[in-house]
Amino acid sequence: MRETNMKKILISLLFLLFGTSAYADCNIKSGSINILANDFPALRTFVETAKGCKGSADFKVTHSSEHNKIAVPALTANPSEFSARIAANSSIVPLMNQDLIRPLDDLVKKYGKGIQDSQLITIDGKIMAVAFMANTQHLYYREDVLKELGIAVPKTYEEVVAASEKIRASGKMQYPYAAAYKAGWNLAEEFVNMYIGHGGEFFKAGTAQPSINNAKGVATLNMLKKLAGLSNPDYLTHDSEAIKVEWESGNVALMTLWASRSGTLLDDDGDAKITAATKLTGPATVAGGNIPAATLWWDGFTLAKNRSDADAEATFRALAHAAANKKMVADAADQAVWLIEGFKPGPKSIGVIEAVKMKAKPYPMLPQMGLMHGALGSEIVEFLQGKESAEQALKDVEAAYMSKAKEQGFL
């Protein structure tokens, strides 16, 4: 165990030594680059690649899982603390709402060689972000357990429930299913996935009026409750990291988890038998629907508006170097599903690729969606605890959302 770790450190050190010399100096003469990003392996690789191009520019980076809490205040300051923010479909919205990021059209034209058109996020005809990787939540299963009990790989959540019940009945595992149901953002995300799988719409067309208190909303909640009943009773405190630990200790046979976590799940750490039996498959559908009960996500970089043009230019050149880097994509092929040219999907990318094939919908990029997400995270808890009806829970979500949306001026 220690030896493999040592080996890893050595290899990464060697990689760093030779890696950096392999990067072309992108000839950036001045400016200062400061990046705010979430913290997972693929983003570290991406930022590290950008660093290889920094030339004589000043380079700083903050990797934090609390990035959402820092982003808006830090970019509101003038000059902004960060020159770039690595964002996703949901986290770009508050930046857009507050007008904190700049259009990238000129920079893409000048320095964007190698960036594919499909990587550009355009809003109202202006390029606002450059995406470099895709993510989604999909199913993971234990091949050995399913085989032993003669269960086919589930394709729908109904089959997930049936399979989990069978595993529980066999006495092999008490809580065979896991998903990140931690009250708050994670739980709301599960609702969003399941509701989209049911074909639901969050708002009345063209308005910010909520419309989740309907038959699809009730069906969504009932499915979440069934799955929660098959999960560890502490599910309301479990985030992605916690269920990963559950999986690695062999307590779980079916799990819905982010694709970006597959790398750490399938690495050499932990029980080799469990790792070998861990298999990935696409996201499940629900209630006879065609589209999966999952949302597609992209991660991309945006540039702060409140920062000098020189800094923006330097930052863009460094990040664009990474966002069109075939070598990085080849070296780190199993860290993420890269949207960059030259990416050859490996076995760890199955989830996202299946999701795209099944026409999964992207997470809704609406200005008021964050408020809905927040209201969901706290108001559906009591339904899962069996303290109120599904209708009441959905009514509460709508009411909580409306008060917040009124305060924010959306209604």
Added chain:
Amino acid sequence: MPNKTFFWFFLPTGLAMILFIGLPILSTGIQSFYAQHDQVVKEVKKCDPFGCTVSIVVDQEKTSKIREEKPLGKFNGFGTYVDRNHLAIEEIAKFWNETNSFGEFVDQVTNLPFYKALIFTLTYCLFVTPNVLLLGFIIALSLNAVTRRIRGPLIFGTILPMIVTPLVGSLVLFWMIDAEGIIGANLQMLMDDPYLSLKSSKTLTWITIIIYGIWHHSPFAFVVFYAALQTVPQEPVEAAIIDGASRWQRVRHIVLPHIYPVVTFVALISLMDNFRVFEPIIGFSAEGSAQSLSWLIYDNLVNEEVILFGSAAATSMMTIVGIAILLAPVLIRTWKEFRTAR
């Protein structure tokens, strides 16, 4: 100390308090009366790696013009205070008219976020404060009775819960009560119920947080009481012993009256602290089952991708009012004593 001397003595502290406490509270108060401007949105085409859709965005040109004219936002008066996520005046009136029984009405009201949080906060105060006083006093009395030689290490051990950072303390307990932790697993064995989970049940979560609160705050009460016990005069105690007073009678009639002002002080500080209960909720990941007023403020500021300054400010102001109401009886008595003393 004459009042005039006291005034000059207090002046620097007073100024700092105005600057760092008074003014921020004032600014929070002003903020709570404002809401965001009406958002001007427009339909645009959005394209990402997964395809193009027609969707809405905030119209920045128009919005920035409105923002420049009135940077504070739209005046909302007590609008935020009475909306559903706070005092919910309208909703309560509606429930009153629509519900058939009082129990149903109470159910509906306690389902509102503010009242839900208020009930937890008050329950926490109600159980933790008296228990902290009692436990702190008992520990102080017992430690005062042990021989001097081992008193030092004992005192250090006793105040440890207070030294441990609240978040760390609650995290340690959180892992211990996990279904696979030392307390959680043993409880399951003891109760012979493999589905028993301290974290999934609301009542058990509340009890856990309250026990944690007592554990964490008792050392403070103990330290103050222990110091006060050192000032109890020995003559009356010895006289009482000669008169044949029992240990309990001595405590009841000599020690307690002597340290009474200190008890009031500890009760006051404990009440204030407990009303702002926050860390254990985060440490225990108990957001699902227990929300306090402070947690509501935190939630408005960080848990949403959109920061709700108005909501957070309104809840802050109401927390201040809540503490003032709780402390009112004690403060009024102190004021009366001050007046009579003059």
